Amino acid sequence: xxxxxTDHTPTRYAAQQxxxxxxxxxxxxxxxxxxxxxxxxxxxxxxVFVQALERGxxxxxxxxxxxxxxxxxxxxxxxxxxxxxxxxxFGVAAAWAIAKFDFRGKSVLITxxxxxxxxxxxxxxxxxxxxxxxxGWLGPWLEAHDIKIIFSVPGIVLATLFxxxxxxxxxxxxxxxxxxxxxxxxxxxxxxRGWQTFFRVTLPNIKWGLLYGVILCNxxxxxxxxxxxVVSGHIRGLTNTMTxxxxxxxxxxxxxxxxxxxxxxxxxxxxxxxxxxLIAWKTARKPCAPARHAV
Amino acid sequence: xxxSISRKSRKRRILPGFGVALGFTVLYFSLIVAIxxxxxxxxxxxxxxxxxxxxxxxxxxxxxxxxxxxxxxxxALINVIFGSMVAWVLVxxxxxxxxxxxxxxxxxxxxxxxxxxxxxxxxxASNGWIGRYLEAAGLKVAFAPAxxxxxxxxxxxxxxxxxxxxxxxxxxxxVEEAAASLGARRWHTxxxxxxxxxxxxxxxxxxxxxxxxxxxxxxxxxxxGNMPMKTEITSLLIVIKLEQFDYAGATALAVVMLxxxxxxxxxxxxxxxxxxxxxxxxxx
Numbered sequence: 001x002x003x004x005x006t007d008h009t010p011t012r013y014a015a016q017q018x019x020x021x022x023x024x025x026x027x028x029x030x031x032x033x034x035x036x037x038x039x040x041x042x043x044x045x046x047x048v049f050v051q052a053l054e055r056g057x058x059x060x061x062x063x064x065x066x067x068x069x070x071x072x073x074x075x076x077x078x079x080x081x082x083x084x085x086x087x088x089x090f091g092v093a094a095a096w097a098i099a100k101f102d103f104r105g106k107s108v109l110i111t112x113x114x115x116x117x118x119x120x121x122x123x124x125x126x127x128x129x130x131x132x133x134x135x136g137w138l139g140p141w142l143e144a145h146d147i148k149i150i151f152s153v154p155g156i157v158l159a160t161l162f163x164x165x166x167x168x169x170x171x172x173x174x175x176x177x178x179x180x181x182x183x184x185x186x187x188x189x190x191x192x193r194g195w196q197t198f199f200r201v202t203l204p205n206i207k208w209g210l211l212y213g214v215i216l217c218n219x220x221x222x223x224x225x226x227x228x229x230v231v232s233g234h235i236r237g238l239t240n241t242m243t244x245x246x247x248x249x250x251x252x253x254x255x256x257x258x259x260x261x262x263x264x265x266x267x268x269x270x271x272x273x274x275x276x277x278l279i280a281w282k283t284a285r286k287p288c289a290p291a292r293h294a295v
Numbered sequence: 296x297x298x299s300i301s302r303k304s305r306k307r308r309i310l311p312g313f314g315v316a317l318g319f320t321v322l323y324f325s326l327i328v329a330i331x332x333x334x335x336x337x338x339x340x341x342x343x344x345x346x347x348x349x350x351x352x353x354x355x356x357x358x359x360x361x362x363x364x365x366x367x368x369x370x371a372l373i374n375v376i377f378g379s380m381v382a383w384v385l386v387x388x389x390x391x392x393x394x395x396x397x398x399x400x401x402x403x404x405x406x407x408x409x410x411x412x413x414x415x416x417x418x419x420a421s422n423g424w425i426g427r428y429l430e431a432a433g434l435k436v437a438f439a440p441a442x443x444x445x446x447x448x449x450x451x452x453x454x455x456x457x458x459x460x461x462x463x464x465x466x467x468x469x470v471e472e473a474a475a476s477l478g479a480r481r482w483h484t485x486x487x488x489x490x491x492x493x494x495x496x497x498x499x500x501x502x503x504x505x506x507x508x509x510x511x512x513x514x515x516x517x518x519x520g521n522m523p524m525k526t527e528i529t530s531l532l533i534v535i536k537l538e539q540f541d542y543a544g545a546t547a548l549a550v551v552m553l554x555x556x557x558x559x560x561x562x563x564x565x566x567x568x569x570x571x572x573x574x575x576x577x578x579x
Contacts (some may be wrong), residue, residue, distance in 0.1 A: 047417055090319070093323075188311070225408050237420075
């Protein structure tokens with residue numbers, strides 16, 4: 001195993017001679033790190049695809065063409081289509097207010113926006129059951145008016161909104177704060193209208209951060225499990241999202257079926273990771289790069 | 296100072312849309328997040344203190360706290376040890392496949408927890424790729440507390456690496472060179488010069504991974520086996536109580552979890568402030 005340790009500038013290379021570990025330590029560290037990542041990241045990912053294709057392509061395709069599976073895929077897409085635009089508008093509005101203006105309680109608001117990340121996904125579902133469930137605050141009223149939220153699609157959308165609401169805002173706030181408000185102020189002074197300023201000045205500056213936020217929000221919306229599982233009621237073909245359908249099939253020992261749907265979700269996560277790397281690479285060459293991590 | 300204040304107040308006047316943007320933000324956040332969460336806390340106040348206390352200190356609840364907290368701490372520690380190695384290797388060394396590994400570190404953020412759950416379970420089950428060797432060695436992972444640790448390690452993996460990476464990148468090589476030129480052995484430099492700089496990031500990464508693991512549900516419920524008193528995490532106990540229409544019990548346990556995660560969130564905020572302050576000091 002050869003390890004290229006060359007750094008391009010001669011001074012850095014000279015410096016590394018005194019401040020680098022012995023070759024054997026380096027190899028050992030790389031080995032341990034690669035084994036750890038292989039065991040915890042690569043192997044689970046590979047296992048999804050291997051088990052999805054265990055009975056061959058025909059069985060894989062059959063599992064994906066099952067009507068209940070199709071219904072679950074449709075519901076997941078519907079949820080994402082409803083959730084992502086709403087949280088996009090929220091993220092842009094929050095970032096505009098926080099990054100471009102000063103007001104009291106700003107730091108409190110920034111902390112509050114992160115709240116859904118601190119809350120267990122199960123709790124995100126529980127709070128809506130307590131509000132809209134049969135024995136919840138609004139339960140009797142909703143039943144009297146024949147409106148169904150829990151164990152129905154609106155509940156799934158609400159729980160997903162809760163879980164994914166900070167994602168776009170978190171990407172945009174630090175990015176727009178770093179960019180300041182001078183460019184927008186110049187545009188307004190020169191006579192640009194509000195929306196004109198936003199679309200012509202702000203948007204080009206934040207487009208990559210915005211895109212990344214949307215991609216993350218979409219991935220999370222399609223992959224949410226805990227919150228959705230509490231409010232969904234697991235009705236096949238009606239209120240089963242893809243992740244919930246994976247659970248049902250797995251518990252029925254239909255492993256090919258479970259892993260076939262799981263493989264679609266795993267593909268989505270790979271696309272998300274690739275998009276992230278691409279965006280980080282695109283923005284790395286500019287100043288004010290939003291090369292942040294999705295913590 | 297005076298100049299910066301006057302510039303700020305001028306900024307408020309020039310740009311449009313402040314009222315609409317802030318108004319929408321606050322309204323949306325209240326409707327989706329704040330009011331439903333407040334409803335949970337209000338509901339807890341409907342219980343008497345005795346009811347609340349008996350529910351949250353029932354033996355089954357206590358067993359679930361022990362498992363959740365113990366496994367989360369164990370997983371976060373594993374992530375601190377191996378995560379710091381991963382961060383070090385990714386920042387300091389150049390080797391084939393480095394970029395791919397770097398991109399893969401974010402996988403637990405992107406992969407749905409249910410997918411991770413069934414995949415890890417199949418790997419560590421007694422006939423799985425890893426499980427069959429561990430079983431032969433007498434170690435049971437799937438459907439045992441160790442499985443909970445494995446799942447929590449997976450979902451907490453990116454936090455330590457991603458907190459540590461920027462700090463490692465910002466380390467000034469001149470300090471290490473100075474230490475080396477003054478005759479320090481490499482191990483001494485690492486322990487006395489580098490490690491002290493990394494402490495805040497390590498503690499923050501640990502806290503972030505811990506917070507994530509405490510609330511985890513999707514990946515754990517598959518691998519845990521969910522036996523009451525043995526391998527049942529607190530999140531699952533909440534779901535079980537809800538399914539039995541024991542809303543009061545679910546509320547009480549949810550409030551306990553909420554308090555735990557808010558305390559951690561506060562701690563993480565303080566830690567991150569400490570981290571940035573240290574980095575500013577280093578930058579000067």
